[in-house]
Amino acid sequence: MPLTPIMSFRFTTHALQEMARRNIxxxxxxxxxxxxxxxxxxxxxxxxxxxxxxQGEPPKEYLLRVFVDIDDTxxxxxxxxxxxxxxxxxx
Numbered sequence: 001m002p003l004t005p006i007m008s009f010r011f012t013t014h015a016l017q018e019m020a021r022r023n024i025x026x027x028x029x030x031x032x033x034x035x036x037x038x039x040x041x042x043x044x045x046x047x048x049x050x051x052x053x054x055q056g057e058p059p060k061e062y063l064l065r066v067f068v069d070i071d072d073t074x075x076x077x078x079x080x081x082x083x084x085x086x087x088x089x090x091x
Contacts, residue, residue: 015077062083
């Protein structure tokens with residue numbers, strides 16, 4: 001069941017560290033949360049939002065997966081990663 005887009009959120013320290021390590025910008029994360037292509041609950045209180053992005057030269061399609069504790073106020077981005085294995089996670 002698709003979840004509601006998230007307009008207001010905060011980043012955990014862990015999420016910011018992983019984003020820096022993986023070269024993922026806050027703008028990319030915000031785009032996925034505000035306009036997710038897919039979203040689902042993975043356990044009580046935690047959801048994953050995902051969207052496709054293109055990066056590199058020549059451009060290659062990746063899936064950006066954003067894990068969010070939705071019970072927090074505002075919701076907390078827990079971690080984020082990019083994967084080329086789109087078919088594995090696409091529902």
